[in-house]
Amino acid sequence: MKAHKSLSRWTRGVTTAGSALALAAAGLAGMTATASAEEDTFRVGVVAFLSGNASGPFGIPARNAAEVVIEGINNGDLPAPYDTAGLNGLTIDPVYIDENGGTSQQVEEFRNLVERRDVDAVVGYTSSGNCLAIGPVAEELEMLTIAFDCGTPRLFEEVESPQYLFRTGLDATADNIGAVRYLQDTRPDVTRIAGIQQNYAWGQDSWRDFQAALDTLMPDTEIVAEQMPQIFQGNYGSEISALQTARPEIVHSSFWGGDMEAFVTQANARGLLDTATALLTTGESAFYRFEDRAPDGTILGGRGPYGVFAPDNALNRWFTDAYVEAHGEQPSYPSHKMAQALLGLKHAADNAGAEAGTKPDRDAIIETLRGASFESVSGTVRMDRADGHQAVQDMVYGEYHYDSSEGPRLENVIHYEAECVTAPEGEDPVEWIEAGFPGVDCE
Numbered sequence: 001m002k003a004h005k006s007l008s009r010w011t012r013g014v015t016t017a018g019s020a021l022a023l024a025a026a027g028l029a030g031m032t033a034t035a036s037a038e039e040d041t042f043r044v045g046v047v048a049f050l051s052g053n054a055s056g057p058f059g060i061p062a063r064n065a066a067e068v069v070i071e072g073i074n075n076g077d078l079p080a081p082y083d084t085a086g087l088n089g090l091t092i093d094p095v096y097i098d099e100n101g102g103t104s105q106q107v108e109e110f111r112n113l114v115e116r117r118d119v120d121a122v123v124g125y126t127s128s129g130n131c132l133a134i135g136p137v138a139e140e141l142e143m144l145t146i147a148f149d150c151g152t153p154r155l156f157e158e159v160e161s162p163q164y165l166f167r168t169g170l171d172a173t174a175d176n177i178g179a180v181r182y183l184q185d186t187r188p189d190v191t192r193i194a195g196i197q198q199n200y201a202w203g204q205d206s207w208r209d210f211q212a213a214l215d216t217l218m219p220d221t222e223i224v225a226e227q228m229p230q231i232f233q234g235n236y237g238s239e240i241s242a243l244q245t246a247r248p249e250i251v252h253s254s255f256w257g258g259d260m261e262a263f264v265t266q267a268n269a270r271g272l273l274d275t276a277t278a279l280l281t282t283g284e285s286a287f288y289r290f291e292d293r294a295p296d297g298t299i300l301g302g303r304g305p306y307g308v309f310a311p312d313n314a315l316n317r318w319f320t321d322a323y324v325e326a327h328g329e330q331p332s333y334p335s336h337k338m339a340q341a342l343l344g345l346k347h348a349a350d351n352a353g354a355e356a357g358t359k360p361d362r363d364a365i366i367e368t369l370r371g372a373s374f375e376s377v378s379g380t381v382r383m384d385r386a387d388g389h390q391a392v393q394d395m396v397y398g399e400y401h402y403d404s405s406e407g408p409r410l411e412n413v414i415h416y417e418a419e420c421v422t423a424p425e426g427e428d429p430v431e432w433i434e435a436g437f438p439g440v441d442c443e
Helices: 022-039 055-075 103-115 128-141 172-186 201-217 238-246 257-267 314-328 333-350 362-369 427-435
Strands: 041-048 091-098 123-124 146-149 165-167 192-196 222-227 250-253 276-278 298-301 375-378 380-386 390-392 395-403 408-416
Touching: 041 055, 041 222, 041 375, 055 091, 055 257, 055 276, 091 103, 091 222, 103 123, 103 128, 123 192, 123 333, 128 146, 128 165, 128 201, 146 333, 172 201, 172 276, 172 298, 172 395, 172 408, 192 201, 201 222, 201 276, 201 314, 201 427, 222 238, 238 257, 250 257, 257 276, 314 333, 333 362, 333 375, 333 380
Parallel strands: 041 091, 041 123, 123 146, 146 165, 192 222, 192 250, 250 276, 276 298
Antiparallel strands: 298 395, 375 380, 380 390, 395 408
């Protein structure tokens, strides 16, 4: 295959003393109203960082996107094929949960959503650590769970035969193969490369996959330094000094959220980015926030065709306009990925075979989403890895440039087809990379 490149509520009853019949009637009426409300709604737990370091650049945009899309779905405002109101005619009732607080708290919150809040599905999770903790619990509790953003490739290693867990976005392997292909196409003479990653599953996996792809595609390069600070550390003075001493030409980083923005600001102020180009696999999330804190030529990814990399299609135009009208700013890639997960849920619920206006069986929704192809703000999404539970899409990279009068722009944008950044079904990604990407022609 040849790669394509292109630039609730409760009603209070009033009773009188001794009126047991009135009390019973009121109770029955309340129960009937509650049952009716439950039949008319589809309750969705929506989990995102609403506080803490990751809330500003990731969690709040994702929550904002969920609000916009859920309102649009409930009102029937979206373009085709999502132009019918609700999920199979049912109003979405969102329950918003803060992802901040660590894995133990998130597992507790998840169990509460399932066992006490009676949700019909859960959509959420940015942190790879939280995803890895939630995956097995979703399977244990038999709850349809859609990971909208977390990127660790280990997700479907921890859950080897998924039934209830899905991911509608890409994993870090695709991010990092794409990053190396971009270097190969735009900076083929680079020889000195360094890395700085967060020291947990996401950063470790990203650096592993990036190095493997580098060894295969650009074997003459040398890793001159690697730094692994703790997640949410915030101050990177000593790491920046070590990187400067190593004199790299490229500094690869999978930092995300506030950590990524802090690193870029500090590295730029201390001169590291005067001589080295930052390659930021999640950099698009700060596209409208960087301004002159990121030097021209900084390489940005958006973890797929999201945010500023999203295509010009009817769904994206609707989403962008509605998001800007509601929140006064452009949506970034976490926003697009949340929108995509909710559209996947609507696709599955609408096509699960239930009579319109009735709640589809959960197993039928799962079977419909498994292996599905559905339209999104990012184009067509194919759920055809991890036995139909993992999305496959193209990868996109470009260069950041900023003008104080015109704002930010992208240059040298290149798309890489999904098959060039994603291992075939059933193959170990690292072994596939090390074998030279057999089965695809991406030159």
